Amino acid sequence: xxxxxxxxxxxIKRIPIDPSAFEVIYDRYLLQVYxxxxxxxxxxxxxxxxxxxxxxxxxxxxxxxxYASRNKFLAWLFSIVRIKTADHFRERKRMPIVSFxxxxxxxxxxxxxxxxxxxxxxxxxxxxxxxxxLLALRFSADLDFKTIALILHKNTAAVKMATYRSLDKLxxxxxxxxx
Amino acid sequence: xxxxxxxxELTKAEEEWFHSPKVRNExxxxxxxxLIHFQKNIPSNxxxxxxxxxxxxxxxxxxxxLNPSKLAGGGLSLLLAxxxxxxxxxxxxxxAGYIPGLGIVNQDSPLRILSSVxxxxxxxxxxxxxxxLASQKNTSIIYSLKGIxxxxxxxxxxxxxxxxxxxxxxxxKQGLRGGIRLVLPDGQRFDALGSGSLGYGQENDYQxxxxxxxxxxxxxxxxxxxxxxxxxxxxxxxENWSIPMTLKENLEDLKTFPVLKRVETNIQRDNxxxxxxxxxxxxxxxxxxxxxxxxxNQDKEIVISGIDLNxxxxxxxxxxxxxxxxxxxxxxFYSQEDKSRFVYIIDAKPAxxxxxxxxxxISYYCGGSIPYTxxxxxxxxxNEIHRVDKNIEIGGCKTKLVSIVNNGPTLSxxxxxxxxxxxxxxxxxxxxxxxxxxxxxxxxxxxxxxxxSAANLMKDHQMQLMIDGIGLSPLQPLSARLELKDYx
Numbered sequence: 013x014x015x016x017x018x019x020x021x022x023x024i025k026r027i028p029i030d031p032s033a034f035e036v037i038y039d040r041y042l043l044q045v046y047x048x049x050x051x052x053x054x055x056x057x058x059x060x061x062x063x064x065x066x067x068x069x070x071x072x073x074x075x076x077x078x079y080a081s082r083n084k085f086l087a088w089l090f091s092i093v094r095i096k097t098a099d100h101f102r103e104r105k106r107m108p109i110v111s112f113x114x115x116x117x118x119x120x121x122x123x124x125x126x127x128x129x130x131x132x133x134x135x136x137x138x139x140x141x142x143x144x145x146l147l148a149l150r151f152s153a154d155l156d157f158k159t160i161a162l163i164l165h166k167n168t169a170a171v172k173m174a175t176y177r178s179l180d181k182l183x184x185x186x187x188x189x190x191x
Numbered sequence: 192x193x194x195x196x197x198x199x200e201l202t203k204a205e206e207e208w209f210h211s212p213k214v215r216n217e218x219x220x221x222x223x224x225x226l227i228h229f230q231k232n233i234p235s236n237x238x239x240x241x242x243x244x245x246x247x248x249x250x251x252x253x254x255x256x257l258n259p260s261k262l263a264g265g266g267l268s269l270l271l272a273x274x275x276x277x278x279x280x281x282x283x284x285x286x287a288g289y290i291p292g293l294g295i296v297n298q299d300s301p302l303r304i305l306s307s308v309x310x311x312x313x314x315x316x317x318x319x320x321x322x323x324l325a326s327q328k329n330t331s332i333i334y335s336l337k338g339i340x341x342x343x344x345x346x347x348x349x350x351x352x353x354x355x356x357x358x359x360x361x362x363x364k365q366g367l368r369g370g371i372r373l374v375l376p377d378g379q380r381f382d383a384l385g386s387g388s389l390g391y392g393q394e395n396d397y398q399x400x401x402x403x404x405x406x407x408x409x410x411x412x413x414x415x416x417x418x419x420x421x422x423x424x425x426x427x428x429x430e431n432w433s434i435p436m437t438l439k440e441n442l443e444d445l446k447t448f449p450v451l452k453r454v455e456t457n458i459q460r461d462n463x464x465x466x467x468x469x470x471x472x473x474x475x476x477x478x479x480x481x482x483x484x485x486x487x488n489q490d491k492e493i494v495i496s497g498i499d500l501n502x503x504x505x506x507x508x509x510x511x512x513x514x515x516x517x518x519x520x521x522x523x524f525y526s527q528e529d530k531s532r533f534v535y536i537i538d539a540k541p542a543x544x545x546x547x548x549x550x551x552x553i554s555y556y557c558g559g560s561i562p563y564t565x566x567x568x569x570x571x572x573x574n575e576i577h578r579v580d581k582n583i584e585i586g587g588c589k590t591k592l593v594s595i596v597n598n599g600p601t602l603s604x605x606x607x608x609x610x611x612x613x614x615x616x617x618x619x620x621x622x623x624x625x626x627x628x629x630x631x632x633x634x635x636x637x638x639x640x641x642x643x644s645a646a647n648l649m650k651d652h653q654m655q656l657m658i659d660g661i662g663l664s665p666l667q668p669l670s671a672r673l674e675l676k677d678y679x
Binding site: 027032034035038042043046047050051056060063064067068071072075132133136147148151152 | 209210214219229230518
């Protein structure tokens with residue numbers, strides 16, 4: 013259940029002496045960061061702005077020696093993601109809006125209908141913020157439970173259980189909406 | 192990605208939803224460029240002490256292991272002295288020569304250099320024109336800045352989402368081109384075409400080389416102008432710098448490092464994409480490698496808008512051991528002029544050859560305007576696959592529009608390109624300016640699906656699409672073997 017071991021630490025050490033090193037980190041985690049943020053803010057423009065802020069902050073933090081959490085880079089990065097996302101909502105003084113209309117995504121099969129996706133958006137929005145958070149970290153950001161536990165300062169087993177419960181609740185709501 | 196427990200296996204719809212949307216290709220590239228720019232311009236005193244040691248490890252060809260600020264003080268004469276003291280003596284009867292810090296020049300044409308070092312000081316900050324070289328091809332100028340106060344970069348939030356719009360970028364307050372320029376006595380203006388970092392000093396000092404176009408032969412004076420100091424917030428530092436400078440004929444025997452050209456130019460590649468190292472420059476215990484990416488249909492004039500090397504580059508010596516490499520700041524212009532070019536400096540000696548170079552992750556974008564009309568009658572029923580199988584050539588790149596599915600609100604178009612990963616497609620509905628769709632392939636396979644609204648198709652029974660471009664990447668890393676005997 014652990015993420016594969018990475019050579020993050022190697023590249024992070026190289027960043028001050030090799031400007032291309034951060035690109036490796038950027039390419040590695042852009043998608044995870046972006047997906048999580050998109051799930052929170054619900055639209056492309058804000059997701060891109062926030063993703064930019066996060067990576068700029070992470071790069072600056074590494075250059076200034078603020079990253080000291082050896083072998084916990086992903087947790088450190090997502091701490092920044094969460095802080096910046098929270099700041100964003102504080103500034104905008106509004107709750108996240110999940111907009112299905114921006115989510116016309118390619119599928120390789122054709123069995124998924126827009127109704128499925130719209131239903132998911134609606135049911136997800138109905139979950140509590142902590143349930144949404146767990147699901148976004150686990151399934152949009154693809155983080156393992158250990159990393160999520162580090163980010164949330166909670167026990168790994170408790171995080172795992174809570175995630176299962178949240179997913180179960182989402183599915184039950186979906187079933188309910190089908191009826 | 193992270194493996195899931197059986198209890199949390201997602202349905203296809205759930206997975207699609209949690210994993211959406213794709214990152215726009217333009218955004219991905221733009222943010223990468225901004226991060227590179229940000230890192231280049233972060234003041235050296237803000238780099239942590241532990242990490243700052245790293246800067247000294249930089250092996251810029253120009254800087255070597257010397258203190259950059261000393262180089263700034265010495266001007267071109269010191270540069271020449273360094274070349275001579277390096278113990279490497281080369282014949283100067285080469286057509287092209289490498290002058291550390293200033294780039295590659297054609298020695299057959301007349302060269303002009305800076306008459307004397309010029310400085311301007313404002314509020315304790317000194318801008319110095321260290322050296323200049325005007326050739327028939329272009330003009331390069333090295334400038335240094337010293338005395339920058341450490342609080343210069345303080346002020347607004349340092350992590351503004353659009354730092355380039357607020358901070359001085361490329362010498363411009365608005366982040367536009369033209370922030371650094373040469374102005375001739377007749378008012379003619381030459382905007383900077385490119386630049387390269389030559390390193391940072393112990394304080395906030397730094398040195399850059401700026402490239403301009405070719406100056407008229409009869410003009411020997413110009414004014415170097417710079418609107419603002421890189422990275423500074425508006426009003427935080429002296430602005431509108433202006434230094435008059437004069438050029439003189441280079442009457443000295445300007446010593447250079449020879450540029451060795453590849454002798455064997457007949458490349459066996461069976462119409463496959465390849466990389467070719469065209470030039471080698473021996474430089475102390477290093478070699479500078481200048482090369483070019485050549486797409487498979489070279490004769491079709493593919494428009495390459497950019498090559499993303501992604502840092503996935505390796506050099507290995509004759510024993511298969513990895514060689515350290517870097518990007519030389521004073522030759523960045525070589526790759527800025529033509530996006531299909533690359534330049535590296537590697538720690539290698541003659542005994543290291545043959546050297547194997549491998550580059551993965553090359554990607555390029557082929558732009559154009561290919562119209563395609565979709566008819567509602569192509570889809571008698573929802574979710575029916577309309578098989579198109581139309582070969583498309585766009586910007587010299589070949590792809591195929593395989594099929595279109597109309598599932599009511601959306602159209603799903605599948606593109607496939609043989610022998611390449613499809614990294615993205617740009618497509619739009621001509622009658623809906625907001626319809627531009629960019630899709631980045633999730634798994635970087637040979638096929639990609641693009642979805643867009645079918646509203647106009649349902650309303651007008653037909654829809655005019657415009658395919659604006661496709662991003663491709665060779666399936667396999669490209670490699671080249673460098674043998675010393677192939678270069679002279």
